[in-house]
Amino acid sequence: MTAQGEAGALAASLAELKAYLRIAMSDEDAVLAGLLRSAAALCEGFIGQWLIVREARETVSGDGRWQRLSARPVAAILDVRAVDGAGGEEALPPERYAIDIDASGEAWVRTRAVSDGRRLWVRYRAGMAEDMNGLPEAIRQGIVRLAADHYAARSGEGAAPPAVVSALWRPWRRMRLA
Known part of the structure; x- marks a missing residue:
């Protein structure tokens, strides 16, 4: 996405x-x-x-694999939520997901729990300045x-x-x- x-x-x-x-x-x-x-x-x-730092929202697969976020450079990941097929959301505590932001601003996110068909909704900030x-x-x-x-x-x-x-x-x- x-x-x-x-x-x-x-x-x-x-x-x-x-x-x-x-x-x-x-x-x-x-x-x-x-x-x-x-x-x-x-x-x-x-x-x-x-260019200018702004907030982004992105939905990625929640299948347990690393998912790359599309905007860059990522400055911070603010919120990760699980979203079911009906649109119901659940805020995930940090122990239920993993994030990685490398030195060039590429960012990835994945769930640590077994996939139950839900997707991840990620809110983050990205931009050069x-x-x-x-x-x-x-x-x-x-x-x-x-x-x-x-x-x-x-x-x-x-x-x-x-x-x-x-x-x-x-x-x-x-x-x-x-």
Whole structure:
């Protein structure tokens, strides 16, 4: 299952983007903020990591095998519950499950009890930084450059994103092999 988490904070500031575009007026702030959110989502997809720490909820198999959580880097696992087919939940005490978070932020969870057909509902926090100031400068600069490129291309001209954006993000790219 895919982690569900709601992005809230921007990964780069509106002021940075406006300065880059040399825009002084505030009449297009909503459009620019949307472009920043879109560029940040594309960045997360490209590098395979969440940027700003946020809470996630994910349902995984409760069959006793290690289950990898999909968001990363995981900062903390907050709650593990067993969920039956009817949707009934039971909070699991720590002795009934095991968790592992490695140095790169990959996280796994499994039940220690014999499987009874229930699934695990896991609530956790994942992301690279608590706010935009904690992100590497190259990631923020790539987000600003991509948002600016989308702003410039809004008249309908379809062009490939600047290669510099992927060059800025590539050092943080994490890929999983199937």
